[in-house]
Amino acid sequence: MSCSSPTIAITLDRVSKVYPGGHVAVRDVTLNIQTGEVLVLVGTSGSGKTTTMKMINRLVEPTSGSIRVGGEDISKINPIQLRRSIGYVIQEIGLFPHMTVAKNIALVPSLKGWPKPRQNERVAELLELVGLPPDQYAKKHPHQLSGGQKQRVGVARALAGDPDILLMDEPFGALDPITRGQLHEEFLKLQRRLRKTIVFVTHDMLEAIRLAERIAVMDGGVLEQVGTPREVLAHPATRRVADLVGADATLKLLGLCTVEQALEALGAESPDALGPVIRSGDSLKDALLTMVACGRASLPVVNVDGTLRGRVTLQGLQTALAGQEKDRRPQGAARGQGTHA
Amino acid sequence: MGVLSYMAEHPGHILALTRAHLWISLLATGIGTVLSIPLGVLVHRVPATRAPALALVNAGQTIPSLALLGLMLPVFGIGFTSALLAITARALLPILLNTYAGLLSIPRSTIEAARGMGMTDPQILWRVEFPLALPVILAGIRTALVISIGVATLAAYIGAGGLGDLIFQGIAMVDAPLLLAGAIPTAILAFAADGLVGWIERRLMRPMTSG
Ligand SMILES: Nc1ncnc2c1ncn2[C@@H]1O[C@H](COP(=O)(O)OP(=O)(O)OP(=O)(O)O)[C@@H](O)[C@H]1O
Ligand SMILES: [Mg+2]
Numbered sequence: 001m002s003c004s005s006p007t008i009a010i011t012l013d014r015v016s017k018v019y020p021g022g023h024v025a026v027r028d029v030t031l032n033i034q035t036g037e038v039l040v041l042v043g044t045s046g047s048g049k050t051t052t053m054k055m056i057n058r059l060v061e062p063t064s065g066s067i068r069v070g071g072e073d074i075s076k077i078n079p080i081q082l083r084r085s086i087g088y089v090i091q092e093i094g095l096f097p098h099m100t101v102a103k104n105i106a107l108v109p110s111l112k113g114w115p116k117p118r119q120n121e122r123v124a125e126l127l128e129l130v131g132l133p134p135d136q137y138a139k140k141h142p143h144q145l146s147g148g149q150k151q152r153v154g155v156a157r158a159l160a161g162d163p164d165i166l167l168m169d170e171p172f173g174a175l176d177p178i179t180r181g182q183l184h185e186e187f188l189k190l191q192r193r194l195r196k197t198i199v200f201v202t203h204d205m206l207e208a209i210r211l212a213e214r215i216a217v218m219d220g221g222v223l224e225q226v227g228t229p230r231e232v233l234a235h236p237a238t239r240r241v242a243d244l245v246g247a248d249a250t251l252k253l254l255g256l257c258t259v260e261q262a263l264e265a266l267g268a269e270s271p272d273a274l275g276p277v278i279r280s281g282d283s284l285k286d287a288l289l290t291m292v293a294c295g296r297a298s299l300p301v302v303n304v305d306g307t308l309r310g311r312v313t314l315q316g317l318q319t320a321l322a323g324q325e326k327d328r329r330p331q332g333a334a335r336g337q338g339t340h341a
Numbered sequence: 342m343g344v345l346s347y348m349a350e351h352p353g354h355i356l357a358l359t360r361a362h363l364w365i366s367l368l369a370t371g372i373g374t375v376l377s378i379p380l381g382v383l384v385h386r387v388p389a390t391r392a393p394a395l396a397l398v399n400a401g402q403t404i405p406s407l408a409l410l411g412l413m414l415p416v417f418g419i420g421f422t423s424a425l426l427a428i429t430a431r432a433l434l435p436i437l438l439n440t441y442a443g444l445l446s447i448p449r450s451t452i453e454a455a456r457g458m459g460m461t462d463p464q465i466l467w468r469v470e471f472p473l474a475l476p477v478i479l480a481g482i483r484t485a486l487v488i489s490i491g492v493a494t495l496a497a498y499i500g501a502g503g504l505g506d507l508i509f510q511g512i513a514m515v516d517a518p519l520l521l522a523g524a525i526p527t528a529i530l531a532f533a534a535d536g537l538v539g540w541i542e543r544r545l546m547r548p549m550t551s552g
Contacts, residue, residue: 080461090450090457094451098472111460
């Protein structure tokens with residue numbers, strides 16, 4: 001009997017982990033991860049994110065509960081086989097220093113016994129994909145790469161066996177904010193192309209908001225809330241989630257919307273041609289900050305080419321925010337567990 | 342001066358002794374390596390084996406070499422076997438310790454990445470841990486080889502030959518040139534072994550550390 005719909009890639013069913021010594025790292029977590037979605041596990045240090053993730057590729061065995069991947073109970077799958085079918089990226093990257101970039105990337109294909117030419121093809125293809133020209137990087141050793149480049153290789157390596165699922169544990173944690181931002185962009189671009197099922201761990205709510213289709217908030221081993229970034233920001237289910245979201249949730253929420261979404265027609269009064277303007281692709285957060293900085297209640301909106309488009313007003317921002325909050329509706333039965341207070 | 346003329350007059354003899362000396366040293370180091378590396382892996386994998394293994398190997402290091410030779414005699418008699426075993430006993434510790442240290446020095450994250458990618462334990466050992474620990478293990482082998490070359494001079498005491506023959510004859514006959522004809526090649530051998538293995542170590546390290 002199959003109890004998982006075909007669109008569900010990973011199911012955690014009342015999963016708990018008690019480490020030797022009695023520490024309950026994960027408590028009764030139930031969670032469905034949909035095929036092709038980016039689910040970000042977010043929570044403070046020690047909240048059980050890594051433990052939860054490692055149970056999915058059996059680096060950690062649950063104390064109770066069950067996990068299904070592709071509908072199959074993973075306790076019945078050979079862990080070696082399971083891991084080769086799931087990409088894994090960790091914060092420390094864990095590139096092998098004695099192997100070239102090419103060897104690192106080809107590791108899973110070689111374990112799977114792919115013929116050499118196919119491995120080489122795959123290496124070149126993946127290096128292209130993560131933006132590292134193969135002729136320049138394939139023969140390098142990890143110590144010759146910058147932190148950001150190492151992360152790209154880490155991601156390429158995780159993708160090498162063409163897994164449907166990727167587990168990423170704070171992969172961008174050790175990078176400077178600019179490199180991190182770049183990699184976020186590339187991550188999203190890559191994901192639009194590849195549509196992998198991705199479980200992504202971070203303790204940074206902003207990163208979660210940026211990357212997630214759904215956020216799963218953990219605290220003290222308990223899954224506190226699962227929802228889209230907007231749902232979590234607008235309606236934190238518990239005090240702990242609200243704390244994690246922070247006092248500036250409104251600002252973060254505005255950061256998720258573009259000016260386009262609050263665009264109004266120009267009023268009767270003609271806009272001040274010399275005053276500040278905002279581009280239609282900018283975020284509402286930028287719009288608000290510009291208004292505050294210039295002491296205005298409305299701003300002209302321009303297209304990328306500078307032509308006038310309309311305007312955005314403080315009132316409009318409030319309406320957009322309210323709309324956000326009304327919008328939120330559970331998206332079917334697949335989500336919702338753990339959303340209650 | 343006398344050394345040189347002695348050496349010039351007996352090149353064949355000195356060469357033969359050097360060869361015997363090198364052979365017993367290499368053999369002892371080889372056996373020591375074959376025994377110590379698996380033991381090092383065991384000690385790394387099973388913490389409970391650490392204390393007994395170290396105690397055993399430490400004994401081989403602590404007992405003075407001559408006493409060790411003496412201990413071998415009643416069992417294995419005069420000659421090559423006793424000398425070989427005594428030298429081997431001295432070669433164990435540095436290799437064992439370095440194997441253990443080399444494995445211990447590998448970051449947990451590296452092993453974790455390997456396991457997470459679906460490598461089996463033997464694959465992790467052969468393809469990740471050994472290559473990464475190899476420079477440190479080699480440093481242990483280098484130390485063991487140098488020690489062996491030194492201890493092998495004592496093998497002459499129990500009739501196992503080697504350059505020690507010349508040294509002991511030199512001492513007994515108060516013949517400095519003879520003594521030096523044994524001592525100088527021994528020193529050269531030790532330096533050469535140290536240099537050669539050190540060179541291999543550095544070559545292996547190169548891809549991991551420098552451009
Ligand atoms: N191997 C282990 N043995 C015992 N306790 C562990 C082990 N691994 C983790 N823990 C404990 O379980 C809890 C959850 O750890 P986990 O690594 O899952 O947290 P995390 O949310 O990933 O934290 P971080 O953001 O710091 O990585 C922590 O209190 C941790 O100390
Ligand atoms: Mg963690």
